[in-house]
Amino acid sequence: MSDTTVYEIVWVLFLRPIQKMTTLTPLKKALNISQSNELTEAAYHLPLQAKRVLWLCLIQCYFNKNEPDDVSPLFSITVADYQKYFKVGVDTASTDMKKGVRALASNNVTFYPREGEYEEVTRPWLAEAGMKRGRGKWQVEFNYKVLPYLLGLTSQFTTYSLVDCGKLRSVKVIRLYESLCQFRQSGLWVTTAEWLSERFMLPASQRTNMAEMKRTFLTPALKNINESTPLKVGMRQDESGKLIFTIVDRNA
Structure with missing residues (x-):
């Protein structure tokens, strides 16, 4: 597993002759x-x-x-876990979890395989989701074709702190932070505005206007990341239009 060592907070999923659910355990260290x-x-x-x-x-x-094929796609998540990890009240946690599960159930994710017949593949996140009556618990079953991407088709992982993500202001900023974390060991990430637009599903105003993308997304996002996480990130655009991010991990 690349990057920083992951604390022992994950549980081995059960083999699946019979589907079993995984549950979270109390944390003893930072998540x-x-x-x-x-x-x-x-x-x-x-x-x-x-x-x-x-x-x-x-x-x-x-x-x-x-x-990897023996891992169950079935997870058990609770309102209590949501409340504990994201520091919200029980009513907010209950409402948020319902909204979150429904959004996962109604949305797709597009992958870009490096090998195989297809250049890109779009699949729904979930096969099924059900809420236990009166128990504050959801049972979430991922699409079996998405599960390998959750677990990893290679041994390459991005590792980052949930505490740091909690300080970031939007999902797009969080996704930028995740991408930057992928390259914090090398300290350099070279990409394009087109790549960011496609992967982050940026609005048309940013897709077609680099100055607008910088003003309304990249500049405030990097300010938020630099102020709220261990990363110190700079960005410049070279003569060919590529975006060059320099990354320093202040915890390294």
Whole structure:
């Protein structure tokens, strides 16, 4: 697993002759999230509540490169977990979780495989989601074709702190932070405005106007990241139009 060491906060998912649910356990250390680079580089837009629901599932994932097909896609997440990790009241947690699960259930994610027949593949996130009556618990089943991307098709992961993400102001800023974390070891990320527009599903005003993208997205996003996370990031555009991000991890 690349980048920083992930604390022992994930549980090995049960093998699936019979579907079993995974649950979160109390944390003894700061919470880090690990997600596959395939998911970090995917194109999707989710509201913050759905992103948080996804996080609750991600921290349960254990990458088993020997038997990835035996991992269950079924997760159990609770209002109590949402309330605890995201520091909100029980009523807010209950409302947010319902909104988050519904948003996951109604949205798709697009992946860009490096190998195989297809250049890009779009799939729904979930196969099913159900709420237990009176228990504040949701049972979420991911689309079996999406699950490998949650667990990782390669051994490459992006690791970042959920605490840091909690200080960021929007889902698009969070997604930029996730992408920057993927390159914090090398300290350099070179990309294009087109890549950012496609992956982050930016509005037309930013897609067609680089100055507008900088003014309304990149500049305030990097200010938020520099002030609220361990990363210190600079950005410039070269003569060919490529965006060059320099990344310093102040915790390294």
